[in-house]
Amino acid sequence: MKLLPRTTLYLALGFSSAIASASGTIINNQYTPEGFYQNDAECFIKVRPRRRGEEETNTSTPPSVWALDVTQSGDFCYRTLDKVMLWRPDASEAADLSIKEPATQEELVNVPFRSDRNEKTWPDRIINQPGEYQMTLGNGEPTTITLHQIPTYEADEVTWMRYQGCTQQAERLQQENQMVNAGSI
Known part of the structure; x- marks a missing residue:
């Protein structure tokens, strides 16, 4: 599934997290093809928690x-x-x-x-x-x-x-x- 630009995932309690992968796709952390990523952190460009309504600054x-x-x-x-x-x-x-x-x-x-x-x-x-x-x-x-x-x-x-x-x-x-x-x- 493709991740659209500037996609925001809303979580409970008014928190949200902006997530994007290097290839523009959502990565399933439960199964990663062998040798594809060395660790989970490499597959994400940005993960920054923020409150609902807070604007993205960078x-x-x-x-x-x-x-x-x-x-x-x-x-x-x-x-x-x-x-x-x-x-x-x-x-x-x-x-x-x-x-x-x-x-x-x-x-x-x-x-x-x-x-x-x-x-x-x-x-x-x-x-x-x-x-x-x-x-x-x-x-x-x-x-x-x-x-x-x-x-x-x-x-x-x-x-x-x-x-x-x-x-x-x-x-x-x-x-x-x-x-x-x-x-x-």
């Missing part, structure tokens, strides 16, 4: 197709900016995100992230404007993000996104669409 991939990783340069496609989330992989400490116009280096907005939060909504002060933005999280290296607004008339969003350079987003959207279509059959 993850390797954004939680949704429309979450923009502010630490990685590249292309990002969106339908409307009000659905875009600014996301950072490490929320262990507070940091400010500076969003600038690359040509003039004028700061458009400063977005504060608390130490326990890795997502923020897209700032209202930046209107629905495709183009390049420079983002710097804390004292980190600046990243350049090129935003592409998906036309409302576009029937095949996945192909359009790939053409714009948003290949990882396109793959993820295609997977989500396939899961939705499989569930509606």
